[in-house]
Amino acid sequence: MNRAIALVDCNNFYVSCERVFRPDLEGKPVVVLSNNDGCVVSRSQEVKDLGLKMAVPWYQMKDLAKRHGIIALSSNYSLYADISNRVMSLLAQFSPEQEVYSIDESFLDLSGIAVEHAQYAQQMRETVRRCVGIPVCVGVASSKTLAKLANHVAKKNARFSGVCDFNAQTEPELDALFAAIDVGEVWGVGRRSTVRLNAMGIHSVLDLKRTSPKRLRDEFSVVQERIVEELNGTACLELDDVVPDKQQIICSRSFGTLTSLLPDLEQAVVAYASRAAEKLRQQQSLAGGIQVYIRTNPHRERDPQYQQAVLMPLPDPTDDTRLLCQAALHGLQRIYRAGYAYQKAGVMLTEIIPSSARPRTLFDDVEAMQKSHALMRTLDRINRNMGSGTIRLLGEGTDKAWAMRRGNVSKRYTTEWAELAVCAARA
């Protein structure tokens, strides 16, 4: 029997999340901006229809936004992550095998599910819409690459009503569809490959499908060869149903305003290291080292430029916020140079191992480790129950002059008791 792989993709995910709790935004042009309100990262259909592109710096389009009454929101990742988790666990009910591919996309294996797949996919759409309020589109096909493409077709052509099943279409029908899609839309074909493929006379998906795999292998690599196999319906990529623990945990952000002061950088580094340590404990791991980096703004070409990173190895793998922050601060002091306007700092935890795999030594201070463990668990529990950042190291500072700019951020409706949506009982 034919493989059937579905790709479910949320439409305009961040904007859709905002609309769940702001029904007044329905039908209005809305964008969500990246951290520090830099670029557009999600657009409602109304905004797409205005011809506004992704990743455009917001300041460049303020006039246009004013003219069309576009509403711009800062990104609210606490909300998006919770809604995403809900969507993914709803979708998990539709298949024994799921791969969560990104915050708003999931593969599902439908092979062997003996119902009409297009109808089944409509049920998924209806369920997610009703239960969480998020619109999704579904593409079904015999390989992951084709499923991605089917999803693209479902999204772009209203006549498919949000579901496109390539397996239910004939070869000529598919070829007609593929002839009309740019080769750059294929999963795994990047901008640079597109240019090279175009130079080889390959412009549409159909062109690529009909290229001999061997020719691509000679010109590119086995990856491109595999794409052609997948376009021809041979599944080469399996579903990764187990998400591996992260081998690196990164926490870095641009500052709201440039700063040249060491105390500001120290506060930022402590805040990022604390956040990274929290993530580390969530996946029950320990880190053997912490890297710190700082940099100036490379886009301000007239400013003196500086960037530096340093890796601080830890004597023992740990998940203790205090030890990680201490190491990070030592690192910062080594790389900090006065006289530069810094725009960004970050920390990265490395040499991550599961807590259970920690090597034991003769000199382990068991009592200190027990205390540290209890303290970190308590810290996490309080922050989980009372709101993140309720208890934190003083080193993070209290004013945070450097903190991210988020001019118009919505409430954390599903993760903070103090920020629940309000329901009127007034009329």
Add this chain to the structure above:
Amino acid sequence: MTNLNHSPASPARRVASSTLLSLTHPNKSMFERQRALLRKAVPAGFPSPADDYVERRLSLDEHLIQHRESTFFMRVAGHSMRELGIFDGDLLVVDRSVPAAHGSVVVAVLDGEFTVKQLLYTPKGKVLRAAHPDYPEVVVKPEQDFSIWGVVQWNVHKV
């Protein structure tokens, strides 16, 4: 609260009872039960007669939340539902997956705003009824922007 030192993730703890813990499956409720058993089992002495009866403590989440994915909490503002026991500042447990029946208390979206009301299907059409003598019924007009956001399953009221 369970004793913090007895977490399965604690390295120190594992030194003491590594064989026992390595048998556990990373399933939370199972961990909790085994942990509770371990606490009793490790020290020498007479075992508690209650050991065979260790069960998971009741959780209000389980009681109030039937569908985890589709349940949301909302805060009430206003007094119009007081005769149904819903007061200003109360916490509503709202399930989006449940169909709204005649008489359901619902969170509706009326002209872009959340409102909590009792839903009635009548010959006049859908009616939103408040539970307070000062607030008249609202008949939903076809041209109005109206939808049901979710059905109120529980109201949590501070005594």
